[in-house]
Amino acid sequence: MPRERLYLFDTTLRDGAQTNGVDFTLADKLAIARMLDELGIDYVEGGYPGANPIDTDFFAQKRPMRAKFTAFGMTRRPGRSASNDPGLVALLDAQADAICFVAKSWDYHVRVALETTEEENLASIRDSVRAAKAKGREVLLDCEHFFDGYKAKPAYALACAQAAYDEGARWVVLCDTNGGTLPHEVERIVGEVCQKIPGDHVGIHAHNDTEQAVANSFAAVRAGARQIQGTLNGLGERCGNANLVSIIPTLKLKKEYAEAFDIGVSDEALARLARVAHSLDELLNRSPDRHAPYVGESAFATKAGIHASAIVKEPATYEHVAPERVGNKRKLLVSDQAGRSNVLAELDRIGLKIDRNDARVTRLLDEVKEREAIGYAYEAADASFELLARRSLGQVPHYFAVEKFDVNVEKRTNAKGEPVTVSQAVVKIKVGDEELISVAEGIGPVNALDLALRKDLGKYQSFITGLTLTDYRVRILNGGTQAVTRVLIESSDETGDRWTTVGVSANIIDASFQALMDSIVYKLVKSGAPA
Ligand SMILES: [Zn+2]
Numbered sequence: 001m002p003r004e005r006l007y008l009f010d011t012t013l014r015d016g017a018q019t020n021g022v023d024f025t026l027a028d029k030l031a032i033a034r035m036l037d038e039l040g041i042d043y044v045e046g047g048y049p050g051a052n053p054i055d056t057d058f059f060a061q062k063r064p065m066r067a068k069f070t071a072f073g074m075t076r077r078p079g080r081s082a083s084n085d086p087g088l089v090a091l092l093d094a095q096a097d098a099i100c101f102v103a104k105s106w107d108y109h110v111r112v113a114l115e116t117t118e119e120e121n122l123a124s125i126r127d128s129v130r131a132a133k134a135k136g137r138e139v140l141l142d143c144e145h146f147f148d149g150y151k152a153k154p155a156y157a158l159a160c161a162q163a164a165y166d167e168g169a170r171w172v173v174l175c176d177t178n179g180g181t182l183p184h185e186v187e188r189i190v191g192e193v194c195q196k197i198p199g200d201h202v203g204i205h206a207h208n209d210t211e212q213a214v215a216n217s218f219a220a221v222r223a224g225a226r227q228i229q230g231t232l233n234g235l236g237e238r239c240g241n242a243n244l245v246s247i248i249p250t251l252k253l254k255k256e257y258a259e260a261f262d263i264g265v266s267d268e269a270l271a272r273l274a275r276v277a278h279s280l281d282e283l284l285n286r287s288p289d290r291h292a293p294y295v296g297e298s299a300f301a302t303k304a305g306i307h308a309s310a311i312v313k314e315p316a317t318y319e320h321v322a323p324e325r326v327g328n329k330r331k332l333l334v335s336d337q338a339g340r341s342n343v344l345a346e347l348d349r350i351g352l353k354i355d356r357n358d359a360r361v362t363r364l365l366d367e368v369k370e371r372e373a374i375g376y377a378y379e380a381a382d383a384s385f386e387l388l389a390r391r392s393l394g395q396v397p398h399y400f401a402v403e404k405f406d407v408n409v410e411k412r413t414n415a416k417g418e419p420v421t422v423s424q425a426v427v428k429i430k431v432g433d434e435e436l437i438s439v440a441e442g443i444g445p446v447n448a449l450d451l452a453l454r455k456d457l458g459k460y461q462s463f464i465t466g467l468t469l470t471d472y473r474v475r476i477l478n479g480g481t482q483a484v485t486r487v488l489i490e491s492s493d494e495t496g497d498r499w500t501t502v503g504v505s506a507n508i509i510d511a512s513f514q515a516l517m518d519s520i521v522y523k524l525v526k527s528g529a530p531a
Pocket of ligand 1: 015
């Protein structure tokens with residue numbers, strides 16, 4: 001049976017830009033648009049030309065891409081002609097391949113928010129679609145609050161969609177703007193719409209307010225819709241939009257969808273999906289969600305020993321899809337709950353060949369257990385585990401030694417008489433016969449120590465230039481006077497790899513120092529720095 005084409009529409013740059021704390025610059029928008037285009041998204045919605053300077057700039061020139069570059073805006077205002085509405089004129093002049101209009105489709109909103117008649121709203125939809133078609137644009141209509149509108153007055157909600165379709169809109173997109181509709185309702189309503197408007201002209205735009213935006217998108221597809229709108233990592237206002245990073249692999253890897261549909265995302269692009277998701281987080285300066293389906297660090301992580309031994313034999317026993325398909329990797333957590341098989345499997349993943357009965361494996365397992373008993377957490381710190389394992393096999397060179405460090409924090413008043421806190425670190429290291437002293441100021445003591453440590457590693461400096469710290473987490477264990485601090489540091493480098501290291505001490509600076517040292521040494525090993 002030939003597969004049907006299913007289209008993906010990304011609105012990260014428009015609806016996703018509504019996310020609390022997200023502010024895209026023009027450079028961010030260009031970078032994200034390129035990422036989406038390379039991924040194989042069919043429509044990239046860039047924003048709302050005329051609404052703010054960045055979006056206006058973004059649409060001021062042609063942005064050549066394989067995807068259809070789409071501008072978003074409102075249909076003409078009630079009581080005006082299309083040519084006499086400056087907002088609509090700006091939208092029609094935008095350098096875009098397609099225009100996505102948003103229009104009311106809930107009679108309640110037409111009356112209360114728009115303060116106009118139902119007929120005038122329909123006329124506005126028809127006029128706007130016609131004007132955009134006359135400009136040679138492909139046209140989409142987002143029917144705002146469609147599902148609530150349909151429940152209140154089905155004939156009117158449908159009439160809005162029908163008006164756009166009859167006037168030649170390529171797509172009529174049914175929006176669950178409040179995000180409160182449930183999958184069985186979406187399936188029923190979209191099914192009814194598809195009896196009037198062919199499904200290959202119907203799209204779904206779901207919000208995640210009941211944690212079902214992805215499920216709602218699939219419910220719409222099951223009922224006949226052939227366009228899915230969503231965002232990368234589910235960005236979006238309130239609880240977000242449908243997450244394309246979860247939708248894409250499901251479409252590609254789950255039999256029911258893979259056999260029925262073709263999408264613009266190739267297998268090669270799918271294998272870069274985890275990288276795409278993490279690049280967006282990097283751009284937003286956020287830590288990736290470890291538990292994100294398909295692409296999260298924990299998505300293919302297994303803890304218990306008995307599962308681990310089965311996974312090594314036959315990965316499909318505990319994995320619903322192969323992690324490599326989406327650019328992720330299997331991770332077996334080494335922890336005191338797990339046994340020898342986890343340690344062996346992890347050694348195998350790292351690429352350390354060792355006989356399973358080798359005494360060094362037993363020693364390593366004992367060491368992991370002892371260290372975890374005092375607070376180390378190796379299942380969260382893959383790089384520290386790898387160093388421990390490599391050290392037990394004598395595979396970590398002695399690159400350098402820190403002979404001494406000194407960190408101080410000073411609170412004083414500055415020249416303007418304002419209170420300021422200043423941190424400074426001095427580090428003395430020895431690389432071979434060379435002694436190096438570095439001094440750095442930081443926004444806090446750990447930052448100062450990190451900057452001083454990485455300032456001058458002598459002959460190793462060039463190996464760590466791409467190293468950056470991306471996350472720092474502190475946890476106080478067994479509180480009170482016996483408190484121990486655990487620090488986890490996540491680092492990344494120029495290749496996009498990320499790793500986590502751990503340090504434990506009664507002193508937070510010392511715990512941070514251990515984790516920082518592990519991160520640097522791990523990077524040196526990874527880069528193949530000579531001893
Ligand atoms: Zn929306």
